Amino acid sequence: MNEHEHHHEEPIEDDEIKSWKRKLFWSWVLTIPIAIIMLSERLFGFELIEMPYSIITILVLGFPVLFIFGFETMKSGMRGLFTFYFNMDSLIALGTLVAYLTGIFSFTEVVADYSGVAAMIMAFFTTGKYVEAKARGRASAEIRKLLELGAKNATVIRDGNEIEIPIEEVKLGDVMIVKPGEKIPTDGIVVKGESSVDESMVTGESLPVEKSKGKTVIGATINQDGILYVKTTKIGKDTFLSHIIELVEQTQSEKIPIQRLADKITSVFVPIILVLAVLTFLNWWFFSGDLSRSIGVGVAVLVIACPCALGLATPTALMVGSGMGAKKGILIRKGEAIQTMKEIKIVVFDKTGTITKGKPEVTDIYSKVKENYLLEISASLEKLSEHPIAHAIVTKAALKKYKKVTGFSIVRGKGVIGKISGKEILIGNRALMNDKKIKYSSFEDEISGFESSGKTVMIVAENKKVIGVIAVADAIKEDSIEAINKLNTQRYRTVMITGDNERTAMAIAKQVGISEVIAGVLPEDKAKKVLELQNQGMVAFIGDGINDAPALKQSNVGIAMGTGTDIAIEAGDIVLARGSLLGVVEAINLSKATFKKIKQNLFWAFAYNIIAIPLAVAGVLHPVIAEIAMALSSITVVTNANLLRRKKI
Amino acid sequence: MVGKMKKLKISIEGMHCSSCASNIERSLKKVSGIKEASVSLMMKKGTVEAEDNVNDDEIKKAVARAGYKVSKIE
Numbered sequence: 001m002n003e004h005e006h007h008h009e010e011p012i013e014d015d016e017i018k019s020w021k022r023k024l025f026w027s028w029v030l031t032i033p034i035a036i037i038m039l040s041e042r043l044f045g046f047e048l049i050e051m052p053y054s055i056i057t058i059l060v061l062g063f064p065v066l067f068i069f070g071f072e073t074m075k076s077g078m079r080g081l082f083t084f085y086f087n088m089d090s091l092i093a094l095g096t097l098v099a100y101l102t103g104i105f106s107f108t109e110v111v112a113d114y115s116g117v118a119a120m121i122m123a124f125f126t127t128g129k130y131v132e133a134k135a136r137g138r139a140s141a142e143i144r145k146l147l148e149l150g151a152k153n154a155t156v157i158r159d160g161n162e163i164e165i166p167i168e169e170v171k172l173g174d175v176m177i178v179k180p181g182e183k184i185p186t187d188g189i190v191v192k193g194e195s196s197v198d199e200s201m202v203t204g205e206s207l208p209v210e211k212s213k214g215k216t217v218i219g220a221t222i223n224q225d226g227i228l229y230v231k232t233t234k235i236g237k238d239t240f241l242s243h244i245i246e247l248v249e250q251t252q253s254e255k256i257p258i259q260r261l262a263d264k265i266t267s268v269f270v271p272i273i274l275v276l277a278v279l280t281f282l283n284w285w286f287f288s289g290d291l292s293r294s295i296g297v298g299v300a301v302l303v304i305a306c307p308c309a310l311g312l313a314t315p316t317a318l319m320v321g322s323g324m325g326a327k328k329g330i331l332i333r334k335g336e337a338i339q340t341m342k343e344i345k346i347v348v349f350d351k352t353g354t355i356t357k358g359k360p361e362v363t364d365i366y367s368k369v370k371e372n373y374l375l376e377i378s379a380s381l382e383k384l385s386e387h388p389i390a391h392a393i394v395t396k397a398a399l400k401k402y403k404k405v406t407g408f409s410i411v412r413g414k415g416v417i418g419k420i421s422g423k424e425i426l427i428g429n430r431a432l433m434n435d436k437k438i439k440y441s442s443f444e445d446e447i448s449g450f451e452s453s454g455k456t457v458m459i460v461a462e463n464k465k466v467i468g469v470i471a472v473a474d475a476i477k478e479d480s481i482e483a484i485n486k487l488n489t490q491r492y493r494t495v496m497i498t499g500d501n502e503r504t505a506m507a508i509a510k511q512v513g514i515s516e517v518i519a520g521v522l523p524e525d526k527a528k529k530v531l532e533l534q535n536q537g538m539v540a541f542i543g544d545g546i547n548d549a550p551a552l553k554q555s556n557v558g559i560a561m562g563t564g565t566d567i568a569i570e571a572g573d574i575v576l577a578r579g580s581l582l583g584v585v586e587a588i589n590l591s592k593a594t595f596k597k598i599k600q601n602l603f604w605a606f607a608y609n610i611i612a613i614p615l616a617v618a619g620v621l622h623p624v625i626a627e628i629a630m631a632l633s634s635i636t637v638v639t640n641a642n643l644l645r646r647k648k649i
Numbered sequence: 650m651v652g653k654m655k656k657l658k659i660s661i662e663g664m665h666c667s668s669c670a671s672n673i674e675r676s677l678k679k680v681s682g683i684k685e686a687s688v689s690l691m692m693k694k695g696t697v698e699a700e701d702n703v704n705d706d707e708i709k710k711a712v713a714r715a716g717y718k719v720s721k722i723e
Contacts, residue, residue: 016665076663076716085676085715088666129665140691253689253696267671311667315691 017137020130023069024123030061031123038116055113059103062119066096070122086270088308094274095302096122099623102295112292114299114623121303121627128631132308135638139316142323143248149201149220150241154185170232178228186219187234195226202241203562203577204329240577247331247575251322252315254335258595259314262602269307273613277301280617297619304616304626308634309608313601316641321594324645329562329577330587337557337573338598341591344557345537347487347584348530351498351505352388353544354561355484355512355581356474360388362396363455366446367468374468377403378460381418381425384408389456390416392472393427411435413499413522415458426461430501431520433459433466440466454507456500476512483581484513487588493537497521497529497551526551542584543571557591559584586649593647601637608633653701654684660694660721661712669717670695676715680707 037054040046049057067074077093080086096118103115155164156174167185170176175191178184184197196208199221208224211217217230218240236242255263281298285291322332332338352358367374379397382390384405408418414435415428426436430447433440438461440447450457450471458470487494495516496509505519518529526543527550533539534556541548541555549571552558560572561579574591576583612629615621621629664670670688673695677686682703688695697708709719 079716080672083714083716085672087668087672087716133665136691143692249692249694250696252692253687253694255687263671266668267675270668307668308666311670311690315667315689319691 014137017130017133020126020133024126024130027065027069027119027123027126030065031119034058034061034116034119052107055103055106055115058113058116058119059100062100062103062115065119065122066100069126070096073122073125080270086274088270088306090270091273091302091305092121092125094277095299095623098295098302099299102292110291111295114292114296117296117299117623120624121299124624124627124631125303128635131631131635132312132638135635135642136312136316138642139319139638140323142327143252143319146241146245146248146323146326151183151185151220155179168236170235172232172235174232176230176232178223178230180223180225180227182223184217184219184221184223184228184230186232187239188217188219188230188232190215190217190228191231192229193227195228196224197228198222198224202244202329204327204583205578205580244326244331244577247333248322248326251332251335252319254318256314256318256335256339256598258339258598258602262310262313262605266307266311269305269310273302273305276613276617284619293619296623297616300616300619300621300623300626301613303623304612304621304630306605306609306612306630306633309605309637310602312634312637312641313605314598316638317594317597317601317644320641320644321590321597324649325587325590328583328586328590328649330583330590331575331577332573332587332591333575334573338591338595340538340556340573341540341588342595343538344492344540344588346493346495346533346539348495348497348533348539348541348551348555349484349514349581350526350541350543350548350551351496351500351508352474354542355480355496355508355514356476358388358474358544360392360456360472360474362392362470363473364450364471365468366443366471369467371468374460374470375399377420377425377462378427378458378470380420381405381408381416381427384418385410385416388474389458389472393458393470396470412524423463427458427470429457429459433461436461436464438464438466442466443469448503451501451503452507454504454511456504476508477579477581480581481512483585486582486585488513490588495533497526499523523547524550527554530554540588542581559587590649593644593649597641597644601640604640605633605637608636654698655701655703657697657699657705657708658694658723659697659708659712659719661688661717662693662720663717664688664690664693666690669715672715673712673717676711677708680711683708683711 037048040048073089074093077089080090099114099118102111103113105111106113151167153164154167154170155162155177176185190211190213194212197211198208199205202218220241277298280301281294284294284297318335325332349355365371375397379394379399380403382393383402403420405418405420410416411432414432417426440459443466446469447457455471455473459466460468484494494514496514497518498505499521500519502519505517509517521529530539530541530551531554538556540557541551542559543552544561552560552571558572559574562577574587616626667690670690673688674686677683682700683697685698705722712719
């Protein structure tokens with residue numbers, strides 16, 4: 001780590017914790033003497049300080065607890081009461097204020113003194129808030145780490161000199177020098193040097209990745225052993241890391257359906273409790289005639305109600321879950337996906353770039369003409385197409401000079417057509433040949449042979465006559481087999497969808513352990529196929545996010561696979577920064593575990609309020625006990641959310 | 650008439666409980682021209698979808714009305 005990376009700004013969360021800690025300390029310094037005075041009187045009938053001086057002492061000690069250290073709470077609560085934007089503080093402020101005033105009125109009226117109780121409630125409230133703020137800080141630890149991941153400085157070459165500048169001043173095209181052990185300041189392309197780079201912090205990929213000239217590097221990853229000269233290609237908001245951060249932040253304000261009920265209750269909770277407290281007080285007063293007791297019960301109702309636990313249940317668990325995911329390169333974009341995931345029955349994979357590496361290579365050529373000629377015309381034509389298979393043929397031919405092509409056109413999902421030296425050339429699959437009524441039966445043995453071993457076959461025709469075939473294979477990613485095996489064991493129905501013909505597709509599917517194949521699907525029809533499958537159960541679609549956007553959208557949960565340094569933000573409900581299919585298994589497990597935690601939290605929050613409020617109304621809880629219970633309930637929810645971390649994903 | 654929509658990110662200070670977040674959402678949604686508002690207590694941030702003619706001051710005022718402070722709008 002660099003010297004200059006130490007002086008980063010203080011995280012905001014810590015200020016909140018520090019402020020609660022200070023309030024907590026002073027509140028207790030004053031409240032403990034109050035408690036001693038009260039307890040010695042109540043429990044042992046022993047007057048430490050004579051009446052009425054004891055009440056005066058308590059009022060004096062309690063004043064700063066409520067109105068100095070509790071100032072923020074009082075202010076925000078009272079403001080809430082007067083503006084009708086009621087919040088949690090309104091309940092505490094009203095409860096403690098009423099209790100404190102009894103101390104003053106106890107001199108003139110026949111009412112017991114609750115002023116000591118007021119201080120104790122505020123002290124416990126502060127304590128609860130402190131513990132809760134700390135736990136919330138822990139819940140957001142991973143995400144905060146992500147926010148602080150970016151480099152602060154960069155060494156760039158300007159006018160031939162190496163200078164160190166703040167990251168904000170780096171411009172596109174600047175060449176940055178990254179020494180061993182340093183963070184790569186921002187996204188770029190290596191122009192000189194060789195090294196291995198640890199990308200685990202942004203992609204979750206645990207093995208270092210080799211980088212040399214021409215390779216792209218991601219900002220905030222760590223250069224390990226060599227010096228790299230990196231030309232800046234992305235800065236500021238456009239970088240990979242910025243995209244990840246934006247994605248993760250966005251998720252936090254997402255609403256998950258299951259939380260809706262809790263949110264509705266939270267928004268009307270405080271006014272309802274206020275009314276309930278008044279009614280409880282009046283009812284007790286009317287039936288018992290005991291004003292002091294009635295005030296005590298009323299205060300207990302005010303302070304026991306806890307909308308916080310309800311409100312925190314979902315966001316804290318979601319925060320921990322998405323933080324855990326982000327660490328592994330699993331980015332949950334739509335919070336709703338977490339809830340939907342448990343209903344998923346069918347997992348559909350796109351083939352190219354998802355199960356396979358998406359970088360096909362030419363493996364076999366069978367030709368009735370000279371192989372060189374076949375490659376020459378094929379490469380000249382395919383040079384004009386962007387398709388990965390076209391790229392494979394061009395790479396294989398490695399021509400110095402291409403032939404001139406006229407009248408070039410692409411037939412989507414089928415192949416390419418063009419004219420070279422007056423001859424009409426077609427390169428494509430069976431469908432293209434069938435469309436153009438070109439017979440290829442004399443090549444059938446070779447074609448089906450290649451197809452059975454999982455290769456994609458391109459048929460080359462010249463003036464309506466087939467002259468050869470080129471077989472292209474796309475290697476399977478190393479961990480595709482393991483990932484699909486895991487999904488099969490978890491009893492998911494796994495399906496592969498591809499534009500390849502049935503035979504090629506079946507061969508690949510068999511290798512990875514998928515039994516169901518939908519082959520020969522044109523790119524634009526993938527979404528339709530997903531829709532058809534949805535009649536049989538909820539579908540998760542896994543694709544590369546670029547060609548598969550419509551299918552990703554159509555599915556119930558769309559999981560977009562990252563491709564190198566580009567991240568398809570808009571495409572998936574969940575985005576995997578790493579290209580491995582094991583990420584899919586982890587994403588499914590993580591979603592399920594997070595959702596389970598949310599459900600647990602909501603259960604506890606509801607259960608607490610449903611049990612505690614009636615008890616307070618019935619008058620069986622002392623106000624101080626009520627406050628302790630309230631503080632514990634929100635602490636429990638946040639702590640429970642943090643326990644999600646123990647789950648192995 | 651529906652004008653052009655914009656999406657704003659706001660950073661909010663002073664929230665410490667979930668009813669705070671829902672109060673801010675309620676107050677924001679009352680501003681004419683704001684279609685969607687969601688506030689995260691955990692991130693101390695909110696997102697607002699509003700018509701183009703809604704200015705930053707209106708948003709700040711709405712947050713202030715619920716009792717909190719906007720530290721940044723982007």
